[in-house]
Amino acid sequence: MLLAMHVVGVAAFDGVVGFDLATVCQVFAAARPPGRDSPYEVRVCGAPGTRVTAVGADCFQLTAPFALAEFAAADTILVPGVQDWTRPWPPEVLELLTDAAARGTRIASICTGAFVLAAAGLLDGARATTHWNAAGHLAETYPQVEVDPSVLFVDNGQVLTSAGVCAGVDLCLHLIRRDHGSALAARTARLIVMPAFREGGQAQFISYELPSGSLRPTMDWMRANLHRDLPLAEIARRASMSVRTLNRRFRDLTGTTPLQWLVLARVHRAQELLETTDLPVEDVAHRSGFGSAATLRRHFADRVDTTPTAYRTAFRERSAR
Template identity: 55%
Template sequence: MHSVAILALDLVVPFDMAAPLQVFDWTRLPDGRGPYRVRLCAETPEVRADGGFSLRVGHGLDALADADTVVVPGCSPAAGPTSEPVREALRRAVAAGTRVASVCSGAFVLAEAGLLDGLRATTHWAAAGELARRFPAVSVEPDVLYVDNGQILTSAGAAAGLDMCLHMIRRDHGSAVAADAARMCVVPLEREGGQAQFIVHDRPPVPRGSTLEPVLEWIEDNLAHEVTLAAMAARSGMSERTFGRRFREQTGSTPLQWLLRARVRRAQYLLENSDHPVERIARQAGFGSPTAFRERFRRVVGTSPHAYRAAFHARPGAASR
């Protein structure tokens, strides 16, 4: 039987912990057997949960030593740095070949232990910038549901953590078993790790006083028009090569990637706050054609403009697709 240890840290987020507890515990093989033995463990016999209550925990850090999979849920930033015994227990688990996965801000725990250095990783979109800032050796991918590096996996929020757990079940026992587990949890199995989180980040920060600030403002003011790399570089007074290098250094993105996200952000705002048809929004955000708009919006946001408007439109009223 595959042993799964859920590592609860101080101020653990209950939703992040409940998803892996539930899905692994409810998984059944075709003959009805449960393939996973799930244990909740912690450094201390009692941990505080984010939300004002405490949890009694039946297993200590030694449970990580014989676990086949360790899942680290997110915890509140108020919990502070992870203790050295927890970090060392995680390092020993990885050295022994144990699969280790994190949910949401649990990625910070893995990063503090040095387990994400040189790897791709994700976390909740709201914390992705902080993860990248604090751990520059980690390649943070803020726009995906989860990242599978083989032995080490990371996921975004609690729902994405459930997607990641179903992905691991599919790896272990095949799609039919994973689909049955998904039905038990009343969630779809179809969401893949590379699908974008259902939100686009705010404009990436740049250092105060940066030479890029006027250029970024000009780009946002001209989204409805053609904006080329040459025009951006000329606006900044740099060569295209120098501008591209400086832009990546200060934003972590290429100019054209930043432009695409700025256009998507404009489109999201219009979908949420106007009844303009998609054809008009495509022009206002600078996508050129509705077809290009739909394709690029889905690639970045993970859903269609129509579905996004249905979920987030600020006022009642049908909108043209």
């Protein structure tokens, strides 16, 4: 069955951040079901000679293949970050965005592109995010916006915002997941060598890798004992510190609590077992420390956005291809 073509319009105007703009093009172009073309057509829309920037410097000029007016034909509009978020925005850009919103077009921003959406009034009364370094300015400039600097992205349905740089990849994968399901989002993530879903906020991303430092032996021990019940008090004793100190040190190092990190580590262990063994889901649940298949399914849905069985099936199909 052919998938309907979805047009993604990417705004390109002076001062646009090159990484953010290229992220949209790369991720949606990589969203290819096996043996098929991508269901997305990406159109970079802007004026000739658009200046593309990086931190503190102009990088190059871009000749966009589509005019800004081409936004009218887009099913989704992406506004990349901008180097100078204090600048006034071109009135035609704001008008195109408000007209698109009125038509029901899905609109999203990467990083400081949230300032453009806020200037167009698209974030009024809504929760939104942007780069942590610009969040205070966004809240001060647009007090009608509920700015949350702690998350990777915010999905309000029609309008979405994301945090800095790499969070734009998270947002694009989320949009693919919304449009075509977890399997295509996971396949796209693998092609661009990116986790399909990242936990945590901007301060410190939770990762499966174990960071170095004084907590490393404790975290090694937790990983080796995922199958056991690990109360917080036992983890604190293992680390030779109080529960309060353990929580604080864990947050400083990983951006989350010991028990939240433990759940994420157990989900990762379950993924490994689903990928590499034929164990029944109930056995996978016990070996990863969840105790029951029902508990595993609940945490798997929260963090991987699919079921263990569907994850195993999708992984095996991708490996076979």
